[in-house]
Amino acid sequence: MNNGSHSNGHHPNGNRDGGSTDNVHLNIPDRTEETMYGVSQIGIHDLVPQMGYREYWYPAIEVRKLGRKPRRVKLLGDELVMFRGKDGKVGALKDRCPHRGAFLSFGRCEFEGTISCPYHGYTFDETGKCVAAITEGPDSPMVGKLKARAYPTAVLGGVAYVWMGQTDPVPLEEDLPSEFFDSKYAVHVYSKVWPMNWAVSIEQNEDAHFSWIHRFRVRRLFNLEAFRQIPAYWSGMNVVGETDSTMGIKPTVNAAQQAYYPGLGKKWPQHVWWRFRKFPVPGINVKSFSGKPYRSEHYLPSITRVDMGNRMYNRWAVPVDENHTMMFTYDIRKGGSLWDRIFAKLCFHTVVRYWQVKGVNELEDLPVQLYTRMDPKEPQKLGRNDRAIIHWRRKMPLKSRDAQRVWGMSERALVDADAVREEREGLVEVGDDD
Ligand code: FES
Numbered sequence: 001m002n003n004g005s006h007s008n009g010h011h012p013n014g015n016r017d018g019g020s021t022d023n024v025h026l027n028i029p030d031r032t033e034e035t036m037y038g039v040s041q042i043g044i045h046d047l048v049p050q051m052g053y054r055e056y057w058y059p060a061i062e063v064r065k066l067g068r069k070p071r072r073v074k075l076l077g078d079e080l081v082m083f084r085g086k087d088g089k090v091g092a093l094k095d096r097c098p099h100r101g102a103f104l105s106f107g108r109c110e111f112e113g114t115i116s117c118p119y120h121g122y123t124f125d126e127t128g129k130c131v132a133a134i135t136e137g138p139d140s141p142m143v144g145k146l147k148a149r150a151y152p153t154a155v156l157g158g159v160a161y162v163w164m165g166q167t168d169p170v171p172l173e174e175d176l177p178s179e180f181f182d183s184k185y186a187v188h189v190y191s192k193v194w195p196m197n198w199a200v201s202i203e204q205n206e207d208a209h210f211s212w213i214h215r216f217r218v219r220r221l222f223n224l225e226a227f228r229q230i231p232a233y234w235s236g237m238n239v240v241g242e243t244d245s246t247m248g249i250k251p252t253v254n255a256a257q258q259a260y261y262p263g264l265g266k267k268w269p270q271h272v273w274w275r276f277r278k279f280p281v282p283g284i285n286v287k288s289f290s291g292k293p294y295r296s297e298h299y300l301p302s303i304t305r306v307d308m309g310n311r312m313y314n315r316w317a318v319p320v321d322e323n324h325t326m327m328f329t330y331d332i333r334k335g336g337s338l339w340d341r342i343f344a345k346l347c348f349h350t351v352v353r354y355w356q357v358k359g360v361n362e363l364e365d366l367p368v369q370l371y372t373r374m375d376p377k378e379p380q381k382l383g384r385n386d387r388a389i390i391h392w393r394r395k396m397p398l399k400s401r402d403a404q405r406v407w408g409m410s411e412r413a414l415v416d417a418d419a420v421r422e423e424r425e426g427l428v429e430v431g432d433d434d
């Protein structure tokens, strides 16, 4: 048996006493540094911030989840308390009382539009202003002066959004998909914590795992997905459309559903005879929902979109901490008429929530990508499968609002990813531009 290590002192061709080791199936792989770690690395958090870009709006909570009790919400590593404010507004305060540091999330919402601290009952509105310091008395000078740290919020379509940036918030329209503001569309949302880093969940939308992870499953018989002709491989993904905040992605080829692999001496998959349903490619064999010439798309800071032809599958990965992501799945369909809206609601609560989000994402993708099963910090070897990922890791960060507003990089860095990394790691001085 071989444990892959030379350090046990055994000679590879014989044992210590010179006896034969013919019955030993020795396997000593090449373990040079370069084989193990590669010479060039573009790690997942090379330029992409581990806890997410900050100068953006993020969905934080579905408003229906805010009741009489305040809710504790962790966003981008920050601990917040959220509660209903006045006139349909939502409050998001740092989850620490400015009086003596009690966690406000253990307090209560006794007076409309406010939160009261569990310790001395100091009470704050959604702007963070202290409106009553109950145990210090009605004439407390704290009132109107004491402030809890408040984050800007906005409510749209039953979801409360929080601005996480240190600079001034942009209009909501700049960060949310345009369909959210358009009554021609019906938008439904479902949110759940996924135990994985947010960036891993973005990258799965631009790689070529489909034919492997989503191959045959018994449950796919019920919605006839088992009968789809899935291309065996995609030869990598390419960036085919780009704006200041988005990128469109398309496979290099849509191969046949079965291919011969010389190193295996076999075809994979071995049997495909039962697959008679066409694989839908919007714009080719089914109509495209967005009218764009690609199926997958990213929006900064952390939105992935898949054009399903009759609807847009839109997912927003909100970093909670290093190993957890609050995944907001938005189902977008046409919603112009009453019938459209009823149909959209029905589809969302059946097909989308159970078949897609649970059946596909949570039962097929997620088990591979959990932080307990995949390590995004391990050095990686990227190939043509990962072309779009390289782009997302190295080009999109330069376009991010964080780069523009707070990273404070030189002009040189804004066009050169290596320069950004060097500047952020303090390897070069950032002065006035060269
Ligand atoms: S610690 Fe919050 S009121 Fe005193």
Ligand SMILES: [Fe+2]
Residues within 6 Å of the ligand: 204, 209, 210, 213, 214, 365
């Ligand atoms: Fe997947």
